Amino acid sequence: xxxxxxxxxxxxxxxxxxxxxxxxxxxxxxxxxxxxxxxxxxxxxxxxxxxxxxxxxxxxxxxxxxxxxxxxxxxxxxxxxxxxxxxxxxxxxxxxxxxxxxxxxxxxxxxxxxxxxxxxxxxxxxxxxxxxxxxxxxxxxxxxxxxxxxxxxxxxxxxxxxxxxxxxxxxxxxxxxxxxxxxxxxxxxxxxxxxxxxxxxxxxxxxxxxxxxxxxxxxxxxxxxxxxxxxxxxxxxxxxxxxxxxxxxxxxxxxxxxxxxxxxxxxxxxxxxxxxxxxxxxxxxxxxxxxxxxxxxxxxxxxxxxxxxxxxxxxxxxxxxxxxxxxxxxxxxxxxxxxxxxxxxxxxxxxxxxxxxxxxxxxxxxxxxxxxxxxxxxxxxxxxxxxxxxxxxxxxxxxxxxxxxxxxxxxxxxxxxxxxxxxxxxxxxxxxxxxxxxxxxxxxxxxxxxx
Amino acid sequence: xxxxxxxxxxxxxxxxxxxxxxxxxxxxxxxxxxxxxxxxxxxxxxxxxxxxxxxxxxxxxxxxxxxxxxxxxxxxxxxxxxxxxxxxxxxxxxxxxxxxxxxxxxxxxxxxxxxxxxxxxxxxxxxxxxxxxxxxxxxxxxxxxxxxxxxxxxxxxxxxxxxxxxxxxxxxxxxxxxxxxxxxxxxxxxxxxxxxxxxxxxxxxxxxxxxxxxxxxxxxxxxxxxxxxxxxxxxxxxxxxxxxxxxxxxxxxxxxxxxxxxxxxxxxxxxxxxxxxxxxxxxxxxxxxxxxxxxxxxxxxxxxxxxxxxxxxxxxxxxxxxxxxxxxxxxxxxxxxxxxxxxxxxxxxxxxxxxxxxxxxxxxxxxxxxxxxxxxxxxxxxxxxxxxxxxxxxxxxxxxxxxxxxxxxxxxxxxxxxxxxxxxxxxxxxxxxxxxxxxxxxxxxxxxxxx
Numbered sequence: 052x053x054x055x056x057x058x059x060x061x062x063x064x065x066x067x068x069x070x071x072x073x074x075x076x077x078x079x080x081x082x083x084x085x086x087x088x089x090x091x092x093x094x095x096x097x098x099x100x101x102x103x104x105x106x107x108x109x110x111x112x113x114x115x116x117x118x119x120x121x122x123x124x125x126x127x128x129x130x131x132x133x134x135x136x137x138x139x140x141x142x143x144x145x146x147x148x149x150x151x152x153x154x155x156x157x158x159x160x161x162x163x164x165x166x167x168x169x170x171x172x173x174x175x176x177x178x179x180x181x182x183x184x185x186x187x188x189x190x191x192x193x194x195x196x197x198x199x200x201x202x203x204x205x206x207x208x209x210x211x212x213x214x215x216x217x218x219x220x221x222x223x224x225x226x227x228x229x230x231x232x233x234x235x236x237x238x239x240x241x242x243x244x245x246x247x248x249x250x251x252x253x254x255x256x257x258x259x260x261x262x263x264x265x266x267x268x269x270x271x272x273x274x275x276x277x278x279x280x281x282x283x284x285x286x287x288x289x290x291x292x293x294x295x296x297x298x299x300x301x302x303x304x305x306x307x308x309x310x311x312x313x314x315x316x317x318x319x320x321x322x323x324x325x326x327x328x329x330x331x332x333x334x335x336x337x338x339x340x341x342x343x344x345x346x347x348x349x350x351x352x353x354x355x356x357x358x359x360x361x362x363x364x365x366x367x368x369x370x371x372x373x374x375x376x377x378x379x380x381x382x383x384x385x386x387x388x389x390x391x392x393x394x395x396x397x398x399x400x401x402x403x404x405x406x407x408x409x410x411x412x413x414x415x416x417x418x419x420x421x422x423x424x425x426x427x428x429x430x431x432x433x434x435x436x437x438x439x440x441x442x443x444x445x446x447x448x449x450x451x452x453x454x455x456x457x458x459x460x461x462x463x464x465x466x467x468x469x470x471x472x473x474x475x476x477x478x479x480x481x482x483x484x485x486x487x488x489x490x491x492x493x494x495x496x497x498x499x500x501x502x
Numbered sequence: 503x504x505x506x507x508x509x510x511x512x513x514x515x516x517x518x519x520x521x522x523x524x525x526x527x528x529x530x531x532x533x534x535x536x537x538x539x540x541x542x543x544x545x546x547x548x549x550x551x552x553x554x555x556x557x558x559x560x561x562x563x564x565x566x567x568x569x570x571x572x573x574x575x576x577x578x579x580x581x582x583x584x585x586x587x588x589x590x591x592x593x594x595x596x597x598x599x600x601x602x603x604x605x606x607x608x609x610x611x612x613x614x615x616x617x618x619x620x621x622x623x624x625x626x627x628x629x630x631x632x633x634x635x636x637x638x639x640x641x642x643x644x645x646x647x648x649x650x651x652x653x654x655x656x657x658x659x660x661x662x663x664x665x666x667x668x669x670x671x672x673x674x675x676x677x678x679x680x681x682x683x684x685x686x687x688x689x690x691x692x693x694x695x696x697x698x699x700x701x702x703x704x705x706x707x708x709x710x711x712x713x714x715x716x717x718x719x720x721x722x723x724x725x726x727x728x729x730x731x732x733x734x735x736x737x738x739x740x741x742x743x744x745x746x747x748x749x750x751x752x753x754x755x756x757x758x759x760x761x762x763x764x765x766x767x768x769x770x771x772x773x774x775x776x777x778x779x780x781x782x783x784x785x786x787x788x789x790x791x792x793x794x795x796x797x798x799x800x801x802x803x804x805x806x807x808x809x810x811x812x813x814x815x816x817x818x819x820x821x822x823x824x825x826x827x828x829x830x831x832x833x834x835x836x837x838x839x840x841x842x843x844x845x846x847x848x849x850x851x852x853x854x855x856x857x858x859x860x861x862x863x864x865x866x867x868x869x870x871x872x873x874x875x876x877x878x879x880x881x882x883x884x885x886x887x888x889x890x891x892x893x894x895x896x897x898x899x900x901x902x903x904x905x906x907x908x909x910x911x912x913x914x915x916x917x918x919x920x921x922x923x924x925x926x927x928x929x930x931x932x933x934x935x936x937x938x939x940x941x942x943x944x945x946x947x948x949x950x951x952x953x
Contacts, residue, residue, distance in 0.1 A: 272779070275805045279729065280739055326713055332852070352808050352817050353809035359806050
């Protein structure tokens with residue numbers, strides 16, 4: 052049986068690649084209005100593709116970009132939901148692409164083009180997995196529902212609304228998502244934890260306009276200086292977050308995780324080279340992986356205030372702003388952390404300026420039980436598909452839809468990613484290893500058989 | 503004699519106003535290339551005006567905008583140099599002007615238009631003062647050299663180069679400048695101290711591009727956060743500059759100054775209202791005037807780094823920058839202070855980022871002896887012209903050309919200003935009180951007679 056799956060995928064490899072290239076040719080850039088028709092055409096194409104495989108497939112219009120829903124019954128009554136997204140990031144900066152972003156190309160065993168890894172290529176591994184099972188076995192081993200959204204790259208909430216609305220009807224036993232990464236190019240991975248997030252911005256407002264720093268300097272507070280002093284009162288130079296009670300609920304690293312992290316033998320030098328920093332930085336006494344995956348952060352995403360042009364302009368800025376986001380870990384509650392942060396920010400802001408806090412958003416961290424049978428099945432499927440042991444990893448980033456699934460659908464979520472951070476998702480020359488694409492399709496088919 | 507001067511100015515008042523309006527009609531915006539011809543035409547107009555008064559007047563081309571030099575001998579061999587500038591700031595924001603910036607208008611005893619107070623209107627008080635003396639006395643009481651530059655508003659160095667080059671020939675006994683302010687609308691003032699300045703910018707560079715704050719947050723330093731921490735390590739929340747040895751050479755306030763500052767009865771509430779700040783701020787235990795005029799500052803003129811668009815983008819910025827300027831007071835040496843600041847900035851920058859310091863400029867503070875006979879003569883002239891006691895004030899700002907004069911020409915400088923900060927120099931609807939214009943012309947004539 053396993054041999055039939057592997058053989059089918061291998062035999063149809065070049066057609067699979069041609070098809071994923073068709074999928075990638077649609078400039079389904081959900082953030083850009085002028086691509087609304089392309090985005091819908093892309094959704095229609097994949098819907099029709101599901102129909103051609105015998106799926107009951109349709110577009111769901113719930114406001115925003117359409118959701119593709121495709122389902123097919125299987126041998127067992129078990130219901131697997133596969134989530135992905137067919138929309139892509141804008142192609143900017145266009146001039147840095149070596150091949151046109153929407154004319155997919157294969158070069159040296161790698162598929163280039165927008166969406167190659169994020170997420171059309173990864174979604175397509177599952178589409179070809181169900182085709183493989185249908186063609187080799189005549190039917191699916193279980194019921195499969197694909198739910199592909201078109202707003203992942205533009206922050207839309209159509210899917211969250213749909214899931215909340217249709218939760219009683221959806222009721223999956225397990226959810227599979229391939230929108231994450233392998234541990235490295237040779238090591239397949241299951242992501243069992245994601246950090247949550249609190250993001251907001253604040254403005255420190257001083258004089259009613261930029262004023263002369265000679266005429267007023269020494270008499271009134273400088274909003275840009277106050278901003279710096281406030282940021283410094285949030286994080287110490289040695290990386291400790293200074294917001295009272297911020298760490299109260301942080302789950303300590305478990306022994307098996309410490310052990311596993313050590314075995315992963317993360318290479319600090321590689322990371323330093325990757326982003327060209329002179330030295331790594333973070334909380335003292337903790338390994339890089341521990342800091343990235345299991346510890347919260349408080350980051351400045353942007354600061355602005357005053358004069359930005361050439362040379363100097365000696366003013367006291369009218370205001371200064373900071374965009375800030377904190378990554379959260381189990382079991383930090385994002386609403387509580389938001390309140391703690393806001394309270395701290397307010398308490399450290401001097402009464403010589405006016406403070407405005409705005410635009411926050413939150414998403415909770417998630418942590419899955421690595422001993423869940425579904426996750427163990429995925430581990431086994433990846434071992435078969437890749438011929439390698441699977442790493443259990445956490446992710447420093449946040450995937451808000453995952454926490455929506457957890458909250459609304461109460462079932463295990465398998466995050467098995469086939470991409471790499473170096474695939475340049477969101478960047479120019481986005482690409483995806485064909486080897487990972489094929490091994491991913493095989494793994495996905497194995498998983499559906501054993502789940 | 504005094505009566506003749508007053509009578510002549512009063513009798514010719516409306517012609518004086520017509521003439522200054524002609525002077526103001528030239529859009530002599532030195533910062534903008536497209537106005538180079540206008541700027542030169544303006545210089546030529548005032549040169550011709552000097553010739554019509556019997557002055558030996560010409561344009562000096564030394565690179566950059568021309569300098570107007572006009573001289574006339576007088577009864578005594580004493581030589582007075584009068585400095586001013588005929589160039590103006592750009593008119594932006596044009597839509598906020600209630601009358602066209604280069605079509606001067608008189609309304610309610612006030613002259614509106616670009617250059618009204620800064621500095622065409624103030625320069626013209628001296629031009630009309632020499633005319634008055636020539637017409638009433640037949641000759642000037644002393645030799646007068648006008649030196650009017652065309653690059654004051656665009657940071658050019660033509661005048662500094664000319665003064666350095668021609669210093670042996672210039673050799674004035676005293677310099678008069680009217681490019682500053684009165685103490686208030688009713689109180690004429692002599693500015694006897696100016697703060698100096700050190701301005702520079704620095705950049706904190708981290709990863710080679712903006713990177714994902716989930717993928718890297720906790721592992722590498724955040725340049726915008728480092729910037730904030732560094733700024734906070736330069737100035738304490740209570741306004742003390744934390745740079746070692748920064749205050750070493752600061753001249754303490756003398757008793758007569760303390761007494762005088764108290765008498766000036768500066769109104770903090772007015773200042774708060776003027777710039778709409780909830781509370782004033784500065785070094786503890788010192789009055790507002792003391793902080794503005796006699797204490798150094800360390801101000802952030804601009805900060806920038808990372809994402810500035812709508813909503814949030816969860817990145818760690820590749821870099822963050824700050825433009826900084828410190829105002830200096832006697833007897834701080836700007837080169838020493840620059841070195842102290844740079845040394846401190848380098849010492850507090852962590853090795854997780856790269857630091858770049860660039861683009862500094864310096865100008866020394868100046869302080870004149872209020873008992874200098876020239877300054878006492880100006881006090882007396884202002885008393886006559888305004889019918890009020892003259893205030894001795896310092897200025898929080900810096901006028902770099904004054905320190906060039908002090909260094910190159912070694913003579914007393916009289917800063918007698920007829921403007922007000924509320925005249926909106928550099929802003930829309932710049933204006934100048936006609937009463938100050940006329941009283942200024944009278945005072946300038948009185949001064950030349952008694953100096």
